[in-house]
Amino acid sequence: MDTALHQPVTTSRLALRIAVGAMFFMAGLCFASWASRIPSIQQTLHLSDAGLGGVLLAIPTGLMCSLPFTGWIITKIGSRKLLIIAICLYACFLVGLGAAQTPVELIACLWCFGFVGNAANIAVNTQAVAAEKLYKKPIMASFHGIWSLAGFTGAGIGIFMIGHKIVPFHHFIVILILIVIGVVFTSRQLNDDSGLVSKEEVMVLSIRDRLRTMVPLLKLGVIAFCSMICEGTMFDWSGVYFKKVIHAENGWIGAGYFAFMCFMAMGRFVTDWFAGQFGLKRTLQISGTLTAAGLLVSVIFPYLWPSIFAFMLVGIGVSSVVPMIYSSAGKTATMSPGVALTAVSTIGFSGFMIGPPLIGFIAGIATLRASFLLIACMGMCVALLSSKAKL
Numbered sequence: 584m585d586t587a588l589h590q591p592v593t594t595s596r597l598a599l600r601i602a603v604g605a606m607f608f609m610a611g612l613c614f615a616s617w618a619s620r621i622p623s624i625q626q627t628l629h630l631s632d633a634g635l636g637g638v639l640l641a642i643p644t645g646l647m648c649s650l651p652f653t654g655w656i657i658t659k660i661g662s663r664k665l666l667i668i669a670i671c672l673y674a675c676f677l678v679g680l681g682a683a684q685t686p687v688e689l690i691a692c693l694w695c696f697g698f699v700g701n702a703a704n705i706a707v708n709t710q711a712v713a714a715e716k717l718y719k720k721p722i723m724a725s726f727h728g729i730w731s732l733a734g735f736t737g738a739g740i741g742i743f744m745i746g747h748k749i750v751p752f753h754h755f756i757v758i759l760i761l762i763v764i765g766v767v768f769t770s771r772q773l774n775d776d777s778g779l780v781s782k783e784e785v786m787v788l789s790i791r792d793r794l795r796t797m798v799p800l801l802k803l804g805v806i807a808f809c810s811m812i813c814e815g816t817m818f819d820w821s822g823v824y825f826k827k828v829i830h831a832e833n834g835w836i837g838a839g840y841f842a843f844m845c846f847m848a849m850g851r852f853v854t855d856w857f858a859g860q861f862g863l864k865r866t867l868q869i870s871g872t873l874t875a876a877g878l879l880v881s882v883i884f885p886y887l888w889p890s891i892f893a894f895m896l897v898g899i900g901v902s903s904v905v906p907m908i909y910s911s912a913g914k915t916a917t918m919s920p921g922v923a924l925t926a927v928s929t930i931g932f933s934g935f936m937i938g939p940p941l942i943g944f945i946a947g948i949a950t951l952r953a954s955f956l957l958i959a960c961m962g963m964c965v966a967l968l969s970s971k972a973k974l
Contacts, residue, residue, distance in 0.1 A: 596717035602772035603710045606666060607726045609762045610703050611733025613673050616758045617680055617696070618734075619741025620751040627751075628686055641690045643936045645697030650929045653702045657709065657921035661777030665921075666706035667770050672699040674755075674762040681752035701932075705924050712913030712920040713774040721855040721863075724906035728851030731844065776921075800915065800923060802972045803908050804930025806867065809964040810904035811931050813874050815938035816958050817843045817897060820951075828885050828951050835887060842891050843898040850902030858903070863911060864969055866903055871965025874900030878959035882952050897962075904965060905931065934961075 625635050657665050676696040683689040711726045737758075744754040821840040825831040831838065858866045877896030880889055912927040913920035938958070945954035 598772040599714045599774055602769040603707065603714050604726060604729050605765055605769045606670060606707045607729045608733040609670055609765050610707060611730035612737045612758060613677055613762065615734040615737025616741060616755060617677055619738050620754060623745065623751050628689060630686065638686055638690055641693035642697035645694035646701040646932060649698040649701040650925055653705050654922050654925035657706065658919060661775065662706040662709035662921050663773045663775050664777060666703060666710060667766060669699045669703035669706055670762065671766060673703050674759040678755045678759050681755040705921060705928055708909050708924050709921040710773055715910060721858040721910060723910040724851045724854035724903055727906040728848055731848035731851060800912060800926050803912050804927045806965055806968050807905055807908045807927055807931030808934035809961040810901055811934035812938035812961045813958055814901045815935040816942055819939040820942050821894060824951060829887055829890050831887055838891055839894040843894040846895045846898030847902040850899040851906060854903035854906060858907060863907055866907060867969035868966045870900045870903045871962050871969060874962030874965065875959045878955050878962060882956050885952065900962060
């Protein structure tokens with residue numbers, strides 16, 4: 584089974600790295616384009632804040648529904664074919680979001696957007712694992728850094744489109760065209776891993792073997808879970824924290840989120856070198872410690888500049904965890920990278936979903952600062968669990 588799982592990569596390492604990086608960029612551009620036009624679509628469909636919150640639940644619902652399907656289909660057709668199909672559908676459903684005329688249509692498109700977006704995420708990370716094996720050194724985090732840069736690019740394009748009063752539908756068509764062109768030019772350079780795991784090879788494992796195989800993946804998933812609770816909190820609550828706790832002026836409300844995003848992106852380009860020098864375990868330990876320290880600073884010193892500095896620390900802290908966990912999961916010798924990544928993603932992304940509502944619940948019965956204190960504990964869990972895990 585080991586030879587099947589580690590078959591030769593079918594393209595040169597530089598071409599594969601460029602192609603995978605381009606796919607990460609296209610996936611990030613697609614998501615950021617949607618995020619940049621949420622206020623426009625909310626206004627067009629006359630959605631209240633509560634109504635928008637309910638509608639947005641369709642994305643994580645679609646994401647979670649796609650996990651078992653993605654784990655199955657990636658063993659049938661391989662990550663290359665799945666990525667090409669999923670990234671094109673991702674852009675198509677983006678156009679559907681711009682074309683939605685009713686909340687029901689928007690919910691349906693968002694569900695599909697989350698479904699194919701997660702399929703693309705797992706497929707592109709599987710391709711990244713193949714590229715990393717060729718380089719024989721950590722490069723996974725740099726791919727995730729490219730995704731973050733695509734987020735800034737997508738936000739910039741969104742600002743331009745809004746400034747020129749271009750409706751989301753036409754904006755998203757432009758993105759679709761760019762992504763189709765990108766897929767045409769890069770898809771041939773992706774690693775063809777179809778037939779990676781045969782049905783006979785899967786059946787060789789006994790139930791005991793499968794459980795033994797899943798234990799280390801479970802540990803990796805729990806580390807990702809704790810980190811993604813922190814990451815989800817930053818995405819959804821950083822602006823609220825600066826407004827209600829820091830009492831920042833309107834022009835500074837987004838400063839914490841901007842600091843977090845900038846340093847998360849920069850951290851991902853440094854992580855590969857750091858992990859190569861000091862190892863995966865040390866990298867994750869420091870990452871969890873920085874995350875916890877940043878959140879604690881923001882709680883203890885709820886003032887503008889200390890909190891901006893604190894959110895920088897959180898950005899650096901969470902930047903490395905998911906890329907390093909994906910890299911480690913993709914190297915397992917007992918199952919294909921796609922299946923391993925699906926298992927870890929299932930656990931990790933549940934943290935991304937649970938974090939923001941948990942913050943709201945705790946803030947409702949206590950305070951927002953108290954909820955951030957609990958999230959700081961999740962950062963410490965990353966450090967502690969990494970110390971005990973075999974990485």
